[in-house]
Amino acid sequence: MNPVVMSLTLRGLLGRRRSVLLVLLPLLLVGLAGLVRWASGADPAQTVPLVDGLGLGTLLPLTCLLIGTGVIGSEIDDGSIVYLLAKPVARRTILLSKLVVAWGAALVFAVLPTVLAVEVAGDEGARLALGVGVTAALAALAYVAIFVALSVVTRNAVILGLLYALLWESVLGGYVPGVRDVSVRQWALAAGERTLGGDAGPWGVTSDVALPAALVLLGVVTVGAVVLGVRRLQTLRLTPAE
């Protein structure tokens, strides 16, 4: 981990104009949670559709995409990453430093707002918040790793990430049952389902994937993405288009 890389990354992430979205998206979720509470009278079973569908299904991957591409994709796009790469610092260190910043940002801008939304919309003794929190944290870990790696691999990371987050995770998963087995969201939900225990069924927090398989898959995807990101950064081609 390199503190200079981390501080430059953080300034780059928060200093750009699109970082406004990092605040607006969570506000949207918490605002809607307020409306749900008003309508449902703080019933956890009514909280789940909002938090699971919109929160975990759409806003969490979107925010992770913004963060994942924001910590490294923009620098690769405009070429300013050359100032980090032209240093006697291992590329692995550079990528891991950026990942840690991204994970921290995801915790603040994606995981905590989701938990907060649960509390606002309706919970029983913070049990649902814990289950959703575990799910959101695991999903954010994997999403951020995937989107950081994607930013190093391709300049079209934002488009591909959007297609994955919106089409694969949200829409296709709704029509094609098999797709749900290959989904970060479903894997992370398996952990949330286990955390909730007996409450999971009545509240509607269910996953299509069994817990051991889900954890193994999450681990493999996250570690795989990190390794891929490091490898590709080591051989990143930096030339102006001639």
Added chain:
Amino acid sequence: MSTLVLDRVSRWYGNVVAVNDVTMTVGPGVTGLLGPNGAGKSTLIAMMGGFLAPSTGTVTLDGAPVWRHPGIYRQIGLVPETEAMYDMVTGWQLVLANARLHRLADPTAAARAALETVGMTDAKDREVATYSKGMKQRVKMATALVHDPSVLLLDEPFTGMDPRQRLHLMDLLHRLGDQGRTVLFSSHILEEVEEIAGTIEVLVAGRHAASGDFRRIRRLMTERPHQYTISSSDDRRLAAAIIADGCADTVDLTAGTLAVQAPDLGAFVHALPRLAREHGVRLLEVSPADESLESVFAYLVAR
């Protein structure tokens, strides 16, 4: 003292060959990499700086390969052509961050010295986003110089500079070269290169077309057939006079204007006004037919 050695280096992108079998040794002093736009200068510098793998051949710095070897950046300072920097920090913060990334013993002193060298001490506390192009260029120089590198690679460092900034940078490169550093910069302007470069390497269409000091390159470029189109009050009479004088090999009147090819630029440009005056012909227009840098360089390659 460091030496960069390129041994039979080629680089292609798909079917496009950007750099074609280049062998050169870049040693201490200032070297200019000269070539028209699209000649492969940036690709070559990217390979020298370890940002691109040669498709074939090797690039080594004092015997060690530069590709996939971040350790070389202790010796190399790089001034990239891209204008993007970390816009949201001040010049001082950026240079200091670069010094820290190099794990220098005293990053503050190094950053201060580097900013002083490029003459940016006064504006150091402004955000990079507010800098002019020339100021950005100087801060880029400072980030490259902060760790006192023995090799400095600069990609088109003079673009966007006003004449005063240009002189300042030329002077700086001169000094760095005199200190025994290996300084290589690219440019497509001969005058810029011959002003400061002890050695000039000419790259055309990816090929290493010529190498030597500026006198040799200048000679190669001027001692070649020069073509002119001339319009005058009496083309026919002037053509006869030029042929009789012998200062041109070919005189062509078929296209309606007078086209002349002269083997020696100096002799011809001195003879032409004299001939016109002697024969009472008024010269209306004399223009070099094909003096673009591309064609000059293409001639060198075809030789």
